[in-house]
Amino acid sequence: MTAERIVLLGAGRLATHLSRALKAYAPERRIVQIYSPGGHSARRLAESLGGDVQVASSVDELDRTADCYLFAVPDTAIAEVAESLSAHGIGRDALWVHVSGATPLEALSHCHRDAAVLYPLQTFSEGRELDFRKVPLYLEGTTPEAKTAVEALGCELSDVLAWATSEQRQVLHIAAVVACNFSNYLIGRAESLLTSQGLPPKAILPLLDEMNEKLHHLPAVEAQTGPAQRGDKETIRRHQAFLIRSGEAELAALYDELSTAIQRIYGTI
Amino acid sequence: MTAERIVLLGAGRLATHLSRALKAYAPERRIVQIYSPGGHSARRLAESLGGDVQVASSVDELDRTADCYLFAVPDTAIAEVAESLSAHGIGRDALWVHVSGATPLEALSHCHRDAAVLYPLQTFSEGRELDFRKVPLYLEGTTPEAKTAVEALGCELSDVLAWATSEQRQVLHIAAVVACNFSNYLIGRAESLLTSQGLPPKAILPLLDEMNEKLHHLPAVEAQTGPAQRGDKETIRRHQAFLIRSGEAELAALYDELSTAIQRIYGTI
Missing domain, CATH: 1.10.1040.20 (ProC-like, C-terminal domain)
Structure with missing residues (x-):
């Protein structure tokens, strides 16, 4: 299980910081598509990243061939978006990762096998760059494959990794x-x-x-x-x-x- | 009006930091005596400073010839110690300075002419050195002489000086x-x-x-x-x-x- 071709779900503050860090530190990986409802903020973020990042404005339009679906939507939307992907049969063999401190792994794992969490313990502000390699990332995963894949992703983004259960997080x-x-x-x-x-x-x-x-x-x-x-x-x-x-x-x-x-x-x- | 020979009233956390800063940055000035009720903490501080700093354990024992009486006693004791000095006729022509953020200049000036404030806006912890030259000092004074003298003292201790009224402080x-x-x-x-x-x-x-x-x-x-x-x-x-x-x-x-x-x-x- 690898996570080379990534669909980024969400285009807010954390999605922006994550996508920049991916671009800067993880050249092996590529964001192929950014999703936001309506597509406006996804389009803005895709333009700011440059290159040929696609945009999806509804779940129907999501790329079905990605290796990794990175959930950077609002906490309250994680479970709903996950269920929607599941209902559409999208990314069935891919790694699903959310980046929320407050949300249990369960929000993904109850409808998907290879689920993981990559939680950056940091405060992200708009218009302010920070060195993502120093941001502590707390990881969690369901299967051994999901754990290995999220650890590899985390390693490329930051020098500070730790495992944490949903409750510890x-x-x-x-x-x-x-x-x-x-x-x-x-x-x-x-x-x-x-x-x-x-x-x-x-x-x-x-x-x-x-x-x-x-x-x-x-x-x-x-x-x-x-x-x-x-x-x-x-x-x-x-x-x-x-x-x-x-x-x-x-x-x-x-x-x-x-x-x-x-x-x-x-x-x- | 100069403040070369200083009596330090108080031997707590702020008195300790002040006395070290005086020693490090103000070679023209000299703490000739440290006062604390009972004298124990004054003795400890005097010993830690080295040199021939005297100790006073009661107001009776205070040096009467100093140029400056530096009040670093607890806020609640400032007015009381000032009245006690005044009643004993100590330091009548000297500069009196307190270092409290919370105490109006009034606490000194109601019983003494040349009174001033030198308030370091900083958090001082025991056993922790800090660069006093970067500590902002907020000054206030009664007479032109007191103002000039406290400004000269402040200049020697820090690079960051400002004037502030008691209410601003x-x-x-x-x-x-x-x-x-x-x-x-x-x-x-x-x-x-x-x-x-x-x-x-x-x-x-x-x-x-x-x-x-x-x-x-x-x-x-x-x-x-x-x-x-x-x-x-x-x-x-x-x-x-x-x-x-x-x-x-x-x-x-x-x-x-x-x-x-x-x-x-x-x-x-």
Whole structure:
């Protein structure tokens, strides 16, 4: 089982990053077709890749001879698209791979034998290139053939591979959301507070750089600083009073909740 | 007004970092004495600095001839120590400087003429060196003499100086707490979730590196990714169900609250 001729299902953010990585690092493999409902975003992505990548705008138009169907559609659509392929008898002997952190292997394997997962644990933004070879890929597969094939595909894309069960992958995904998405949200709140008070939003960057650098050397629980960790109740009170005075009631509530949680951990409550 | 002979009040984390930076970058200036109640931590810090730094264990023992009294005591103690110095007639013609983000200049200036603030906007951890010359220092002063003197001191310690009023400094401090302390707390929760599920706690590091790198190029609000930003309610529901099943009710509640807040911002609710 090889995965040389690939149909890419999906044309969103992750599909875009994946297709670029395939082009850059996996010369043996070739995206023969990109699918998106209606075909518009598939066409845009195919054009940006150059070469002779075909476009499919419905499941009927899908290439039936590919070795690999790479599911980069929204999580909620994976099972549905898989069932549709199955009902149309498309790619019966091919490798099916999805790239979702949140979706069990089951979403593919309940209707297809050689199913696998290749989950890139990374945050992908539009218009921002990153070195895919450093992105950790977590793999899972049904049959020995599917496992070998997805491992070979992973090897070509990244230097950092690991196997993970569907449940382990979900835990990684939850940890990623809590650590990265929620932190980014809080940093965004801090940036908009600075802006609203006439201060530069990126004034906190040196601080964030040092926080991130520390995390390479210390468990986060040892890297914690700030008024809540010190149990400085007077500063906490003043900060909350300022936020409420400035019309930031929601941020004040969040400040209270997170400060209380930190104080509980450090016994400073 | 110069600040060549310095009495350092306090011997905690920030006092330690400040004294090392003074030693490394400000050869014209000299810490002549370190004060801590009881003197134990002052003695430890004095010994770690080497040279002939005196120790004071009570306000009575303070050197009366210094040019500068540098307040690095806990925020809640600043006003009290200032009043105590004032009552003892100590340092009447000297520069008084505090280094707190949360404390108004008032805490010194209500009992002393030449008062100033030198606030390093950074997270300082025990046992971790950092390049103080890159730490942004926010300055404030009462008299022209105090301003000139604190600026000269700041110049010797760091390449990044700015003036900020007490209120601006408080906003910077709140932003720092929200962006850094709260993010670090969430990252700690993610690390302990991974550990409790038998996964390596630092598996999320490449993700955090990329998140931090993105913030050098994008406003956080544009760098946001994840299920809440996409409006992927099914993934949010599964993540919460997993957390509750795993006995992480508190983290599940936080997950709900932050996901709702993110969905509100991106209109995906």
